[in-house]
Amino acid sequence: MNIFFDVDYTILSADWSLRRHTREVFARLVEDGHQVHVWSGEGKRHKVVKDHGLEPYVTGVFAKPIVDYAKGLKRYEVDPVPDFIIDDYPQIVEFFGGYHIKDFYLQRDDDDEIETVYQVICEQVETGRSTNPRWRARHPEFDEHVAAALGAE
Numbered sequence: 333m334n335i336f337f338d339v340d341y342t343i344l345s346a347d348w349s350l351r352r353h354t355r356e357v358f359a360r361l362v363e364d365g366h367q368v369h370v371w372s373g374e375g376k377r378h379k380v381v382k383d384h385g386l387e388p389y390v391t392g393v394f395a396k397p398i399v400d401y402a403k404g405l406k407r408y409e410v411d412p413v414p415d416f417i418i419d420d421y422p423q424i425v426e427f428f429g430g431y432h433i434k435d436f437y438l439q440r441d442d443d444d445e446i447e448t449v450y451q452v453i454c455e456q457v458e459t460g461r462s463t464n465p466r467w468r469a470r471h472p473e474f475d476e477h478v479a480a481a482l483g484a485e
């Protein structure tokens with residue numbers, strides 16, 4: 333799958349630290365045959381990817397639409413279309429499908445959210461869905477919205 337991670341408060345804290353297990357889970361996802369991408373409402377975050385040693389695992393770095401998600405894919409030249417996203421902002425997860433992660437403001441020793449993301453992705457690959465309450469299915473009209481947006485000027 334093409335898996336898209338948000339940056340601020342998803343993998344990056346307010347004080348620029350990387351969330352626990354992020355590097356290990358990125359590596360494992362790549363090993364499992366997925367492509368890991370990073371996108372942000374603040375624009376392309378190459379510096380975050382570089383500063384935290386994520387470059388070996390990250391295929392694409394994109395700007396993320398914060399409104400009008402389908403049209404935003406074209407506007408920001410997001411290619412490929414995300415299959416699964418991880419974001420602390422619930423609305424975008426309800427459109428693309430994925431995992432609505434708990435906010436990451438400060439590093440905590442008991443924060444296992446990124447591990448949970450990995451479990452949820454494995455579960456979705458195996459069964460097409462997840463029983464985790466923070467998992468979200470794709471919007472039922474996702475394909476139509478995306479096709480219309482990518483076909484439109």
Ligand SMILES: [Mg+2]
Nearest residue numbers: 338340341420
């Ligand atoms: Mg965020």
